[in-house]
Amino acid sequence: MSALVTVWPAYLAEPAWGFVRVRMKPNPPEPSAEAAAATERAHFDAELLRRMGRSDREAFAQLYDRFSRPLFATALRVLGNATEAEDIVQDVFLALWEKAAAFDTTRGSAFAWAVTLTRNRAIDRVRMRKRRLEILATATTEDAGVQPADSGPDSADDLVAKEQAGAIRSAVAALPAEQQRAVELAFFSGLTQQEIAEKLREPLGTVKARIRRGLLRLRDTLGGRHD
Amino acid sequence: MIDELHEELASLYVLGLLEGDELARFEQRLAHDAALQRLVHDLRETTSQLAFTAPAAEPPPDLRARLLDRLDTAATWRAQRNLIAFRTPLWVAWAAAACLAIMCAWVGQLYVGSRFEAATLRDQQAVADFQLRSARNQLEAERIIANHQLSSMTEQLASLDRQLKAEGDLAKFKISTLVSLAGNTPQALAVAVWNPAKQEGVLTVEKLPALAADKDYQLWLVDPQYPIPVDGGVFTVDPATGEAHITFKANKPIKTVAKFAVSLERKGGVPKAEGPMVLLSQ
The missing domain is CATH 1.20.5 (Single alpha-helices involved in coiled-coils or other helix-helix interfaces)
Structure with missing residues (x-):
């Protein structure tokens, strides 16, 4: 196994973010084996959701351990406020608990579902509170959305998070700068197409094309399906 | 094969950037295009990985325990939270x-x-x-x-x-006027009324001659069913006026009164007329 795998904490002993390990490692193994592992992890997440649908609290705890960090980070990135991010994460996990029985694997992975819930709710809150300009001001300080890590001592979990974030950021960093910025704004800002174009001072068609090219390239870099 | 337009629409779709008619048209096509569905699936997975590009951040340490405590009362907890939010x-x-x-x-x-x-x-x-x-x-x-x-x-x-x-x-009453048959009493007049239902009658006379002490006037009813007149009783008159008013009855049942007659008889009357007839109905 690679060095990345050896530093994963116990709570990620089960298959976790396959795309991180499979696609972002500096020296990835055979793609087919990694893709199979990623699919296995997605199936494990789906199984956790199914158990949650049967009111299995242990499954909920495991899913929380697997999802809470990226979800909280996403909410915090969108909202720029830890209290609000915590509120969103609580809301999302309760929604997952309540709606787990209705989870449909054909519509995407459990993680994609959870991220979508988190992002949508965070963006809704941003729009509702009309704090868009304030959030944008924060976002523009880091065009690629990459901010310095916490300054405290690193735990095993911190190392994993950093590794994961670093791997993804590497993929994003491989994009042309204009695509990076367009994708980041599209994902974290909650702006409309037109607002993104105005923010970037580019024609709308150009912005759309950058988003398209950026996502397709990330897809090719990070891998395909996880179900 | 998916053209660039639909790749672009799929990219915007997974990021929630499609709106209105554009969104409706895309979802309409998506519902029937398996290749487009696969692309959307892959792009959704890809965009979800962007969550890791956010700066690393730890949720509060007690959040996990709090969530587990609240699973059984999630609805109640949500309601309370909403109340707090709307302080x-x-x-x-x-x-x-x-x-x-x-x-x-x-x-x-x-x-x-x-x-x-x-x-x-x-x-x-x-x-x-x-x-x-x-x-x-x-x-x-x-x-x-x-x-x-x-x-x-x-x-x-x-x-x-x-x-x-x-x-x-x-x-049904029989009413008859009786007139004098004797020359000595030309002014004498009588009216007899017979009630067949009650089998009785009334006789009123005027100007009949006064009677001798041993004499009476006797009334007779002529009923064809009998061979001789039926006795209707005797009466006297006021000697001064010759008037009398009497109620009489026949001594036999009367069916029809054909005639009334008054005769002068000895005192107390007779069963069969013997004396002269003084009055006879017309």
Whole structure:
């Protein structure tokens, strides 16, 4: 196994973010084996959701351990406020608990579902509170959305998070700068197409094309399906 | 094969950037395009990985335990959280208190008013009950009077009926005028009326000659069913006026009175006419 795998904490002993390990490692193994592992992890997440649908609290705890960090980070990135991010994460996990029985694997992975819930709710809150300009001001300080890590001592979990974030950021960093910025704004800002174009001072068609090219390239870099 | 346009639309779709008609058209096509569905699936997975590009951040350490504690009462917890999120300013509380006080005063006033109204209504109801009882009594009295009047009228009708019947009977009466057959009593006149139902009659005479002490006038009824006249009784007249008014009966049942006759007989009468006939009906 690679060095990345050896530093994963116990709570990620089960298959976790396959795309991180499979696609972002500096020296990835055979793609087919990694893709199979990623699919296995997605199936494990789906199984956790199914158990949650049967009111299995242990499954909920495991899913929380697997999802809470990226979800909280996403909410915090969108909202720029830890209290609000915590509120969103609580809301999302309760929604997952309540709606787990209705989870449909054909519509995407459990993680994609959870991220979508988190992002949508965070963006809704941003729009509702009309704090868009304030959030944008924060976002523009880091065009690629990459901010310095916490300054405290690193735990095993911190190392994993950093590794994961670093791997993804590497993929994003491989994009042309204009695509990076367009994708980041599209994902974290909650702006409309037109607002993104105005923010970037580019024609709308150009912005759309950058988003398209950026996502397709990330897809090719990070891998395909996880179900 | 998916063209660039639909790749672009798929990219915007997974990021939630499609709106309105553009979104509707895309979802319509997506529902029937398996390749497009696969692309959307892959792009959704890809965009979800962007969550890791956010700066690393740890949720509060106690969040996990709190969530586990609240799983069983998620709905209650959400409701409480919503209440906290919508915490109201102080002036709203004062305004609510003022509204409550006004409402209490209004309700109290309504209560007092309603009690007075209820008492008034009770009085009105008592008066109405009394009026109703009076009306019932009056109706009862009128009913009794009406019954009495009805009985009286029924009786009157019965009487009238009897009277009419009696008047009907009059048609059956035999009324005859008797005239003198003797030259010595040319002015003598008599009227006889016979009621066949009662088998009796009335005889009124005028200007008949006074009788000797040993004599009587005797009335005879001629009924064809009998070979000789039937005795109707004897009578005398007022010596001064020659008048008499008597009620008589036949000594045999009479079916038809063909004639009335008056003869002069010895005192007390005879079973068969012997003396002279002084009056005979026409």
